[in-house]
Amino acid sequence: MRVTFSLFHALAVLNWLLATESLIYFSLAVLQALEDGLKRADADPSVKAVTICGENGKFSAGADIRGFSSPNKQGLGLGPIVSLIERSEKPVVAAIEGIALGGGLEVTLGCHYRIAHVQARMGLPEVTIGLLPGAEGTQRLPRLIGVPAALDIITTGRHISASEALKLGLVDEVVEENTVEAAIRLANRLIGQPLGHRRLSLKPVPKLPNMEAFLTEALVKVKKRAQGCLAPELCFQAIKAATEQPFADGVRKERELFNILLTSGQAKALQYAFFAERAVEKWTTPSGASWKTASPQPIRKAAVIGLGTMGRGIVTSLVKAKIPVVALEQDLEYLNTGRKAVMLLLEREAMKMEQGGQTLDFNNPARLQFAVDFDVLRDVDLVIEAVFENMALKKEIFNKLSRICKPEAFLCTNTSALNIDEIASVTSRPQQVIGTHFFSPAHVMRLLEIIYGRHTSPTTIATAMQLAKVMKKVGVVVGNCFGFVGNRMMFPYVQQAVFLLEEGSRPEDVDQVLEDFGFKIGPFRMSDLAGLDVGWRSRKDQGLTGPTLAPGTSARQRHGYRYSPLPDLLCEKGRFGQKTGKGWYQYEKAGGRTAKPDPWIHSFLSEYRDTHQIKTRFIDQEEILERCLFTLINEGFDILAEGIASGPEHLDVVYINGYGWPKHRGGPMFYASTVGLPNILAKLQKYSEIHPDVPQLRPSAFLKKLVAMGNPPLNDWMSYLHRQSNKL
Numbered sequence: 001m002r003v004t005f006s007l008f009h010a011l012a013v014l015n016w017l018l019a020t021e022s023l024i025y026f027s028l029a030v031l032q033a034l035e036d037g038l039k040r041a042d043a044d045p046s047v048k049a050v051t052i053c054g055e056n057g058k059f060s061a062g063a064d065i066r067g068f069s070s071p072n073k074q075g076l077g078l079g080p081i082v083s084l085i086e087r088s089e090k091p092v093v094a095a096i097e098g099i100a101l102g103g104g105l106e107v108t109l110g111c112h113y114r115i116a117h118v119q120a121r122m123g124l125p126e127v128t129i130g131l132l133p134g135a136e137g138t139q140r141l142p143r144l145i146g147v148p149a150a151l152d153i154i155t156t157g158r159h160i161s162a163s164e165a166l167k168l169g170l171v172d173e174v175v176e177e178n179t180v181e182a183a184i185r186l187a188n189r190l191i192g193q194p195l196g197h198r199r200l201s202l203k204p205v206p207k208l209p210n211m212e213a214f215l216t217e218a219l220v221k222v223k224k225r226a227q228g229c230l231a232p233e234l235c236f237q238a239i240k241a242a243t244e245q246p247f248a249d250g251v252r253k254e255r256e257l258f259n260i261l262l263t264s265g266q267a268k269a270l271q272y273a274f275f276a277e278r279a280v281e282k283w284t285t286p287s288g289a290s291w292k293t294a295s296p297q298p299i300r301k302a303a304v305i306g307l308g309t310m311g312r313g314i315v316t317s318l319v320k321a322k323i324p325v326v327a328l329e330q331d332l333e334y335l336n337t338g339r340k341a342v343m344l345l346l347e348r349e350a351m352k353m354e355q356g357g358q359t360l361d362f363n364n365p366a367r368l369q370f371a372v373d374f375d376v377l378r379d380v381d382l383v384i385e386a387v388f389e390n391m392a393l394k395k396e397i398f399n400k401l402s403r404i405c406k407p408e409a410f411l412c413t414n415t416s417a418l419n420i421d422e423i424a425s426v427t428s429r430p431q432q433v434i435g436t437h438f439f440s441p442a443h444v445m446r447l448l449e450i451i452y453g454r455h456t457s458p459t460t461i462a463t464a465m466q467l468a469k470v471m472k473k474v475g476v477v478v479g480n481c482f483g484f485v486g487n488r489m490m491f492p493y494v495q496q497a498v499f500l501l502e503e504g505s506r507p508e509d510v511d512q513v514l515e516d517f518g519f520k521i522g523p524f525r526m527s528d529l530a531g532l533d534v535g536w537r538s539r540k541d542q543g544l545t546g547p548t549l550a551p552g553t554s555a556r557q558r559h560g561y562r563y564s565p566l567p568d569l570l571c572e573k574g575r576f577g578q579k580t581g582k583g584w585y586q587y588e589k590a591g592g593r594t595a596k597p598d599p600w601i602h603s604f605l606s607e608y609r610d611t612h613q614i615k616t617r618f619i620d621q622e623e624i625l626e627r628c629l630f631t632l633i634n635e636g637f638d639i640l641a642e643g644i645a646s647g648p649e650h651l652d653v654v655y656i657n658g659y660g661w662p663k664h665r666g667g668p669m670f671y672a673s674t675v676g677l678p679n680i681l682a683k684l685q686k687y688s689e690i691h692p693d694v695p696q697l698r699p700s701a702f703l704k705k706l707v708a709m710g711n712p713p714l715n716d717w718m719s720y721l722h723r724q725s726n727k728l
């Protein structure tokens, strides 16, 4: 950031570079230089007006987030600097280009006027990193744009466009040309004019006829959206203070609330998640392939095969990303059903986009084409297969694709668990075969698990990662194993949930504990939503249930380990979840969404326990939480040890973006580090002794090693993988 002194006697401009670093966020040095520059401008009689702008076309991304966890908390001095700007007797104009976020936007609120470039984005995203705008932003913004708009921007942290900012009155002017020059021109025009009415701290908060009722209702909404996250509610409290107290008292309240958040575990977890998401972009594989050296290929046209639950969402995402797409089904009947579903999704998306001033063009056959004939795939650059989860079918499709598609085309599978190498083996181009595992609903969920096989080339991985970015998804590169990262960790979690039902819990008890922990939905609500038949089909294919099961197999054992047939029994009764109106819960109708505890399930479980002579016991919340979460985490340690993921942040990003893990708890591996690895190990050992026939409860060797090495911080875990430990 720099301060530009605009001289009165001519349009000569003195540029004063405040920071030698070209960072877009504040360091302590930038803040110091900003303060010094302002003081010098005030003291210099030849300076008549001041313009503040950023370097390299970007105003500022706010404070350096890493500074919040450093001992000398960088950025804490910004509030007084914003006041200093506001008090200046010389007009100060902000020239906003690129981004003005967090403390960056708060600086502009101290300025007397704000000019933004038409492509600039603004926002106060502190809430997303567990904080609130602590440089007096919660007090100035409501005074400028009113309480409802300020509440929306501060409690959601969303970015707004320059045109929205202009409508809200957040900026005074939007320009298409050089913003700094426009700001200097304005600054020169303002010289000598009164500034009192432009100082936000002196203005009252605009009144609403029903402020109290509005705030009461708003708090309910904020809390509902927050799902256990502290920052949105404290943002609300700070804004409420602006409506009730004079500016100085409001600022004191803002500081008090900011300090609560700053020292909370939630802020640490959310800031960890911010950097984890960026760290996974820099992918590497054990063979040495890396984002640094691999170049993505352009995708000018794509195809999706199968327009079921997943295919529909994938097509929608591709259309939204402006990639022309061919959508293919097995016959005309399926095609028509799929087409209707896709069009409905696109219409809804178009409506949402229109509200934000954007358009979505999908009625053009050059953008979206429906077909049943594989021949139309000859010119596509990339295919995403999303047919039934069946290896024989997937192999048939890949063999066909390999023969029909042009040699350079990439072949992707949306399988949720199957072996990528086996699928690739039937093609003549295994180096261009990759798993692209979307999550349901695919046009909404941000995660894209990208699974490389033994022969997958670095170019293919880079292309899939680039595709994720274009589709506005978070790509996470992982290795090939049954269930990859996400589902492999999910299996023991769901398995424990079902075992708990056998032992005495009810679906709603287990779900409640995990939802209270912060999951968007518990494991049983989630199974009902995804469809119980999906897992049933997979278990039948694995020979765990169904006609291929060896006669005489014990009902509750497979391969010598504990097995629960409960989900199979439900499917045999046609209870597939929401789609059939009955699953672990009952619904108002087939396709219904509101889960109600089902007395039928309660008596079914009771009969089941009687049949298998299981003594029902009361299971407390602690046991439910520990058995579900610690087995999931335990599997995560095995995944790391096997090199399936290159670091714990990969697992955390997968869980936050694909499985509804509460972001303010930082992901399962971060959570494990906060609980303490010795505690997790001790609990797993305890439960494993009670249930020796459940291998998933046996502590991972890597977890044991980390505990033996003294419970190192999460950042260091991977360095212990290949180190010898003589303590084991």
Ligand SMILES: CC(C)(COP(=O)(O)OP(=O)(O)OC[C@H]1O[C@@H](n2cnc3c(N)ncnc32)[C@H](O)[C@@H]1OP(=O)(O)O)[C@@H](O)C(=O)NCCC(=O)NCCSC(=O)CC(=O)CCCCCCCCCCCCC(=O)O
Pocket: 025, 061, 062, 063, 064, 065, 066, 075, 076, 077, 078, 079, 099, 101, 102, 103, 104, 125, 126, 129, 133, 134, 135, 255, 258, 259, 275, 278, 279
């Ligand atoms: C900016 C982006 C939109 C850019 O996105 P994109 O182009 O996609 O690039 P990225 O890959 O995301 O980022 C590139 C690169 O930059 C890194 N980075 C980006 N922003 C930051 C940042 N703010 N800090 C650190 N690093 C950042 C990013 O990690 C990438 O690097 P890599 O990881 O190496 O790849 C996007 O990046 C974005 O959205 N950034 C975050 C923006 C944000 O959240 N800003 C808000 C920050 S918090 C803030 O600004 C608050 C304040 O400034 C308030 C000051 C505190 C005042 C406190 C006063 C109260 C005093 C009370 C205490 C008193 C004590 C007492 O009295 O006792």
Ligand SMILES: NC(=O)C1=CN([C@@H]2O[C@H](COP(=O)(O)OP(=O)(O)OC[C@H]3O[C@@H](n4cnc5c(N)ncnc54)[C@H](O)[C@@H]3O)[C@@H](O)[C@H]2O)C=CC1
Pocket: 305, 306, 307, 308, 309, 310, 311, 328, 329, 330, 331, 334, 338, 385, 386, 387, 388, 389, 390, 393, 397, 414, 415, 416, 417, 437, 438, 439, 440, 530, 534
């Ligand atoms: N449902 C979910 O939540 C998730 C599913 N997946 C995976 O995505 C894939 C698809 O799953 P769903 O969409 O749920 O299945 P689905 O059963 O809803 O849809 C599959 C579609 O594939 C079509 N199809 C079958 N054979 C075909 C062929 N030869 N040619 C063209 N189309 C054909 C079917 O007609 C059907 O419309 C599976 O591999 C599944 O494991 C992955 C993530 C989540």
